[in-house]
Amino acid sequence: MTVTLPALRSANLVEQLSELLATQIVSGERAAGSRLPTEGRLALDFGVSRTVVREAIARLKSDGLVVTRQGLGAFVAASPAGRPFRIGAESKSPHQIVQEVFELRIGVETEAASLAAERATAPQVREIRGALRALEQASRRGGDGVEEDLRFHRAIARAANNSIYDDFVEFLERYTRNQLSISRRNCEIAGWLSEIQVEHEAILEAIAAHDPAAARRAAHGHLRNGMGRLKRIQAH
Incomplete structure (x- = not known):
């Protein structure tokens, strides 16, 4: 079987390679059950590093398009799950994509907070509280707190x-x-970290009080404010 091998540009190589391989799989160019070339072969064919190939394969695996077999390599899934959902387009600037993702988060995470206030168990509330405390500690140590911030929002989604x-x-x-890395680094410079902390606390307390309306307002306000802060950073 002949497989087309277009050149990849320098930016977002993992995204480009995973998207290209996904297109080939969904179109049938790479047949169900067929083995993908080795990491080294793909790296050579597409002019990228093995790390890029490894991350692209991992993304395809999480999308249900590829399965891996110990010692044998990666194979096209017998029944590929269909074209995976992707975010981003070549015609859009990074700033535009960030804004659109933020708008999507406002819808998703606002309702997740409301559902968490309705449904969260006591252990789940403790998990959210623990994630927020970890974020506070990371900030005090001088860390960027990005992973801890992600953990806080993920714990809320889990509690839904x-x-x-x-x-x-x-x-x-x-x-x-x-x-988040850009926002938190600049928020410290601008003195916004205490403001963000108050917003996080409001979400936590509304969930702990099992008040869906308050949780929805707090999450919506936090994300709207976050988008506003990022716009101010990007404007400079």
């Missing part, structure tokens, strides 16, 4: 007790991690 919310918030992390 709807696995799709949990999975989707985790999916969005690949797009929000860099944005």
Whole structure:
């Protein structure tokens, strides 16, 4: 079977390679059950590193398009799950994608907080509280707190007790991690960290009080404010 091997540009190589391989799999160019070339072969064919190939294969595996077999390599899934959902387009600027992801998060995470206030168990409330304390400690130590911030929002999604919310918030992390890194670094300079902490506390306390309306307002306000802060950073 002949497989087309277009050149990849320098930016977002993992995204480009995983998207290209996904297109080939969904179209049937790479047949169900067929073995993918080795990491080394793919790296050579596409002019990328083995690390890029490894991360692209991992993404295809999480999308249900590829399975791996110990000692044998990666294979196209027998029944590929269909074209995976992707965010981003070549015609959009990074700033535009960040804003659109933020708008998506407002819808998803606001309702997740409301559901968490309705459904969270006592252990789940403790998990959210623990994640927030870890974020506070990371900030005091001088860390950027990005992973702890992600953990806090993921714990809220988990407490919605709807696995799709949990999975989707985790999916969005690949797009929000860099944005959070930019935001938190600049928020410290601008003195916004205490403001963010108050917003986080409001979400936590509303969930702990099992008040869905308050949780929805607090989460919506926090995310709207976060988008506003990021816009101010990008404007400079």
